[in-house]
Amino acid sequence: MIEFLHDCNRALREADTVDNDQPVLDRDYNELLRSAGRRLMLRVAPAGTHGLYDACNGVAALRHEGDEGVGTMLVSRRLHPAIVPVLTLETPVPMRDHRSIRKLLELSEGHTALISDASHVFGLGQLVAESDGQYEPLVTVHFTNHYSWEMSHAGHVLMRVVSNTPRLPQGQVAADNFARTARIVFPSLSLDSIDYLWDLAHKATTQPTGTILVISTGAAKEAQRLTRQCFRVVPRIMTPSVLRLVTNIDGAVLIEPSGMCHAIGAILDGLATEKGDSSRGSRYNSALRYVNSSKYPALAVVVSEDGWIDLLPS
Numbered sequence: 001m002i003e004f005l006h007d008c009n010r011a012l013r014e015a016d017t018v019d020n021d022q023p024v025l026d027r028d029y030n031e032l033l034r035s036a037g038r039r040l041m042l043r044v045a046p047a048g049t050h051g052l053y054d055a056c057n058g059v060a061a062l063r064h065e066g067d068e069g070v071g072t073m074l075v076s077r078r079l080h081p082a083i084v085p086v087l088t089l090e091t092p093v094p095m096r097d098h099r100s101i102r103k104l105l106e107l108s109e110g111h112t113a114l115i116s117d118a119s120h121v122f123g124l125g126q127l128v129a130e131s132d133g134q135y136e137p138l139v140t141v142h143f144t145n146h147y148s149w150e151m152s153h154a155g156h157v158l159m160r161v162v163s164n165t166p167r168l169p170q171g172q173v174a175a176d177n178f179a180r181t182a183r184i185v186f187p188s189l190s191l192d193s194i195d196y197l198w199d200l201a202h203k204a205t206t207q208p209t210g211t212i213l214v215i216s217t218g219a220a221k222e223a224q225r226l227t228r229q230c231f232r233v234v235p236r237i238m239t240p241s242v243l244r245l246v247t248n249i250d251g252a253v254l255i256e257p258s259g260m261c262h263a264i265g266a267i268l269d270g271l272a273t274e275k276g277d278s279s280r281g282s283r284y285n286s287a288l289r290y291v292n293s294s295k296y297p298a299l300a301v302v303v304s305e306d307g308w309i310d311l312l313p314s
Contacts, residue, residue: 030165037166040159041151044139045118046077051095052118056141057164058098060149064106068146071108074127075139078117082136083125086112092120105143113140145305160308162281167308175202178311185299185313186217186257196259201301203240204247210305212252212268212287213243218296219254223263230254230266237261252287252300270294281305287312 034053041053052075060069076083087107093100101114101121108114108124115125128135137154144150150160159166178201179194189197197215204213216222223232230251238253238261246253251265270289287300291314300312 033166034164037159037161040166041118044151044153045075049118053161055095055098055101056143056149056151057147057161058096059101059105060143060145060147060161062098062102063146064102067106069102069105069143070145071105071143072113073105073108073121073141073143074113074115074125075118075141076115078122080136080138081134082128082132082138083115084128085115086124086126088123089121092122094120181311181313182215182299185297186215189257193257193259197257199240200238200243200255200259203243204253204301205303205309207244207247207303209248210283210303211247212283212303213247213301214252214254214266214268214287214290214298215257215300216254216294216296216298217257218294218298219256219260219262222294222296223254223266226254226263226266226269229269230263232263233261235260235262252290284308284310 038053041056042050045052062069074083093104095101095116095118104114104121111126112124113126114121115123127138140152142150142152147163148161150157152158161167175198178198182189182194182197201213204211220235223230237259238255242261243253246261246264249265252263252268253261254263254266255261268286268290270286270291270293273289273292275288275292281304283304284302287302287310291298291300291312294314296314298314300310302308302310302312304310
């Protein structure tokens, strides 16, 4: 918000001219998010150290012996009383040395994390227990996947970054939000049917590797159309326990608003749309293309591997 208001302030100060037909507020949306992410990391870095946001992106982009970078880094001033040193490097490694930091990240495990002052990594350490008088919540950077990391404070995730694009953290989809969206897409649905679909959608959001649940009035015909791009099943009422099993494979699950399932592992199609977002990956964008191209009322519940949960109505 601060970054956006900064742009608005600049826009008010810069008058448009006859020779310039470009709007002042013409910055790319994702670039605005990246600038806001840098600003946030600058505020949490000790002594306002620059470059922490870009350094974290650089580390997250690297693999070590083929493995994705997964680990934790505590950010604090040096010799912080809330950190118990485990191992101290004789020569601290600068954060701009992404390859070395990525290699050292392999040492972090459980409560043991890399320790950094946002300028250098100077060893391994552990945060003291909350019951300890020296305890103080510190900024923590969790490297979660390739190109993915998140920043948290006192156990609360403040920002998630995927492919150099920050997002605010999202929790579980709220039941009232799902019900409101379902009523818009399927106005004739009863409250009991909406509650049943909510049980299925909520189960889908717990799939750790991501999935797509498509609720469509044309699920039977769509399963037939996508025969070569899905596993058609003998129609049956989907249950949360069965949904947990079938979402272990790639592809979408196609069900009717009644809960009747017609296909699993479906590869969705559809025309490209201006609403697409290249930073969100193929699962989100394929579901978006599908619901926007569908000739049937449809609602897609998209659970991405990076933790994002989206409701995409047609």
